[in-house]
Amino acid sequence: MPSWNDEETSSEEECEVVSMDMGLMEEPDTTVEPLFCGQLELAHPKCILHQLRPIKRLAFEGPVTGRRFYGCPVQENGVNCGVVEWVDGPWPTVLQRCLCKLWEMFHEQNFGRVQDKEKFEKELARLKSEHERELAKLRTENDKFCIEYTKLVDDVSKMFDWQDGRVDKKVYQKQVEEEELEKKKKKELEEKAMSEVQMEKLKLAKEQRCILQSQADIIKNTRKAMKAVEVDRDVLKKEKAKLELVVAELLKEGYGSKEKLEQIKAILES
Template sequence: MPSWNDEETSSEEECEVVSMDMGFMEEPDTTVEPLFCGQLELAHPKCILHQMRPIKRVAFEGPVTGRRFYGCPVQENSVNCGVVEWVDGPWPTVLQRCLCKLWEMFHEQNFGRVQDKEKFEKELARLKSEHERELAKLRTENDKLCIEYTKLVDDVSKMFDWQDCRVDKQVYQKQVGEEELEKKKKELEEKAMLKVQMKKLKLAKEQRCILQSQADTSRTPGRL
């Protein structure tokens, strides 16, 4: 079975063709291998349809994994000739079965990851839907709270306005009461002063009457 080691280069002299599958074969998936890449330098072989020098490739699919081959250089927007020529012959049957088993395990795991991804996407969609419903509910509650808050602010403002008016009214009433009290005080003082003056006048009048009576009494005996 042909093989190559890590020190092998991509030169054409060291790439010995072990076998060539005759007829058209679809090109398998490939992987990048720095030691075997680029376009073939030799004039032959050439791809069947385009008659162009092939590209060095390494298969990365099923039982042909790791086999080197020359592939058609036309890759996009055109017909691909497939495998032009195999550099490595078929692997032993046991190795091919092992490779098939490994690829089967890979596809099973990949399928499991796909299923997990689908479950995750469904769960994510469900969580997003629940989140949107909760968000809509919170927005509704927030709108209600905003309305209640606005109403509460209006009520508090009215209460403060009423208290301010009440305080102003109380201050006004207090001022009026003080003015009335001061006025009554002055009236009482004036009345008291008037009473005192009246008493003084009355006493003065009584004194004059007494003096007049005494004077009249003293004059009467002399006349007799």
């Protein structure tokens, strides 16, 4: 940033204005400089669009960083016509390059910080999610332990009451026996239900075996009957053949009634 004599800048009439004949220029970002601020009281120069007295400002952007200028006073709800006049001339080329490099380094570091912030926020969200899951798990376990603890406290309280004689031994024994009896009944019901299911399964299996055995017997008897029919059929075929031979011999020899023999022959051939 350039330095100037406080005495020279303290009086606005003695402040030298350097006009760069650059025409309209967009007003850069500015910073506060106590020795060069406020509104210009001279009658000239004025901003082009509004014809208002400009404001003394100090640039804080890019290669123009540190240069004083007169800027348009309209900042909000209006059109800013930019730089009216520059007080300081342009910096040497080497200084402008240095300023550009410094601003580039600043933006890179700022971008890195933004990325680090996003990464940190993602990691924080992940840790928060894991923490919430662990917390929910611990709450569930805590509820379970509370239930077990309450039951244990009741049992210990009953035991102390029995030891102190505040509860009759017979009553306590009766409660214990009732609990045991209830557990036994419950177990017997479960065993009975299981036995009934097993009995039903055995009954069904027995019925299936009976059905299969009946089917096997029917098939066996049918096969026997078919074999007997085949045997009878073979015997009848043999008898038929013999009878045919006898009829043929009788017809040849001419014995008996020829018409009756023909009828017998027809019956045998049918």
